[in-house]
Amino acid sequence: MSDSYVSLVNGGLGGTVAKKLGLPRPGVLRRQTPDAPFAPGPVLVLGSPASADADAVAQLILTSDGGADLDIRRAAAGASARWGAVVVVLSDVEHPRDLAAPMLDLSGALRALAPGGRVVTISREATSSDTPSVAAARQGVDGALRSLAKELRAGATGNGIVLAGGVDLTAASVGAALRFFLSPRSAFVDGQLLTVSSVAGEAPGSWDRPLEGRVAVVTGAARGIGAAIARVLARDGARVVVVDVPAAGEALAALANEVRGTALQLDITAPDAGERIIDHAVSRHGGLDIVVHNAGITRDKLLANMSPEQWDSVLAVNIGAQLTINEALLASPAFTRSPRIVSLASTSGIAGNRGQTNYAASKGGVIGMVRATGPLLAGVGGTANAVAPGFIETEMTSRIPFATREVARRLNSLQQAGLPVDVAEAVAFLAGPAAGGINGEVLRVCGQNLVGA
Template identity: 50%
Template sequence: MSNDWYSDFVNSGVGRSIAGTVGLPPVPRLRRYEPGQPLLSGAALLGTATADGRVAKVVRSLLTDVGVEVHDDPHAAIGGGSSTSKVAAGIVDATGLSSPSDLAEVQAFLTPVMRRIGPSGRILVIGDVPGEATSPAVRAARRSLEGLVRSAGKEARYGATVNLLHVADGAENDLESTLRFFLSSRSAFVDGQRLDVGTVPGFSGSSQGVDWDRPLAGRTAVVTGAARGIGATVAKTLRRDGATVICVDVPAAGDALARTANDVGGSALQLDITADHAPATLLDHAGRHGGLDIVVHNAGITRDKLLANQDRDRWNSVIDVNLNAQLAINDALLASDVFHRGGRIVTVSSMAGIAGNRGQTAYGASKAGVIGMVDATAPLLVEKDATINAVAPGFIETAMTAAMPVGTREAGRRLSSMTQGGLPVDVAETIAWFAQGASYAVNGQVLRVDGQNFLGA
């Protein structure tokens, strides 16, 4: 049981009946990933908006390979059922739009999909990158998809998600890990979001021969802030996916850190990441494991104060831990062979860095800064076939949120398309996907894991 008593109530027998009678909003139980789970729990509908669609073929090939029943007609009867029986996914290839008028084809496909999508179903719209178009009509059409998806995300029920992929011209064969992430239950709390694939030129990599049950096998990862909370869950998730994990946290958190490290069979490094020697110490420790493939900048602090009451020391401590330490470590990674070719940097931004949050000027500044860091670092990493991406968590159920005042906590949970808080594992799954070698075409992205929280959406 969670500490979300409302969710527990409306999902109990009597609670469901009362909620239904008086019109309380339901809180769906989200399907979450377990090793060996099939990619989809049922059939998929696959639509094509134009004759010039580039990605439907790739999607069909993936779905067929993993044994998913695929239908092109959104009204198709499924597995002996009717034309309205539930489906696990609806995917529309909306590439090749030539004007806003073409959007009607997307609507025509998605309308029945919205009626048929099952619990924790996946609706995925795949379009071209608006910035690659010079024609106002084409660019307008491409950009329209984002508004469609964000609105549909707020309509979809029972834990179904609606997301948008922008696929750069020529990147249509570099989508596999991304499609798998957005279709699977690994993306349970990612809703109403947009992600660009292949938009940083010069990427290189392959998804040949990947063991999709252990996509991080043979790779070594560092997770900062790994003693507890989201960081500890990230360490466990990376381990589940096959990585060897170096767990880093401040010396004062060393006992919890040791437990995490021993739980994942990794090693513990007690380190203040803001120390001058921190990047060198980190790389030195990684040398024990033969080098480094994945760095997760999860460590972060809050020193919340209204700006009117803020002081320099508190301000600086937030900027140092949340931003300067990451910049210094990234510089060292770029300059060192200990950070292997094909490496992955994943950093943690925040909803507060996108939408802002009262009392969090320092935190919000640092987390917006993280996004700037990702933007500028992404092209620098291309020569190492490496990537950097950020996850921006929304309301995630942790010890910190459990200590919030009830009103703030309930607003954080309910004012989202999922009407609930996410779990640390939702953030961890997104990080683990960014960290895959097969995610080579995903670079410079910031993905919100927030159940489409209404703040700053």
């Protein structure tokens, strides 16, 4: 379902009326298309004047695939074009006063940020072993970035990369995260800080098809977000197994044909679901490398009125099935080739939502699960991460009453709903070989929700 309001206020007469009346004017988001430029203008890299880290980031962008076509600058002086992106390198700050120069340089650059532009900070993780001044400076980046993201307009976004101890700027996952946040693929990711916790991972042979040679399984794939994930994984080179219940068999078969994959009709709550998924992937495609746990249901009701069936069914599908399938994956020799697990969580599992105690418990459970599962996969170069969507335009959300739906669409910094493809792009990024240093993390695709945590 399209958001007609966004189209209206970005049109000629509608835009003029909205401006005169002071109505919200959400920007048109810059999403991935076959001919989309990597950035809509030059990329400015800011840092302290003598920052070796800032120089290294500028070089990192230049040497990445496609970077040679970008105009990378280390100073804003004399610039006439609008900035396509600004990268602020704060990895060397040791005191809150060190934030002043680069952040105030960013202040000036923001006035020339192009519509759909990107702001990305790179900083280091604050830990209890830091001196108080170092920890204050590093944690200060978090607050500054999240606040800045709420100030950006015209479809621009602000996100951050956080380096854990021992991770330097040359790590493959740092470059991959920077590429994702700068690109059109991160259109509905805003106000997020993603931690790179290790130097694991490697750049793909081709950034156009980073999943070439990989076999992926997507559950709940017959429609909506699941179908979008299957399409994006296939676009990026993966051979895809689409999984859904027998009742969705016709749609599932059509999708499998579309992505040139195979279909598996399966109730994921079955005790042998994991073994059946592995057997299908190995027998039909020769292996299994990526599992995307997308299948989920809702049975919304105030807790005071909730039945045992409503509680149990949601927990069984949304988290119980994932745990059972993961046990089979962890025990299988077929799932040892730098494997990736990506689970769909939800902002409801982070901030809660009225009438969704069962759903929020299941999605909060997903977050806990990936944090504990990630280390179990690290020994074979694997990762487990979660993507937490906010309000996404799907068949399910189209059934929400009009007024409630309109309010939900506007309650984020981008003032609009996301699309299934926005979730799919985040999943594909985390499933890629270069994201091996990102493990046990939750990446929100919510336009930076304004309500809750």
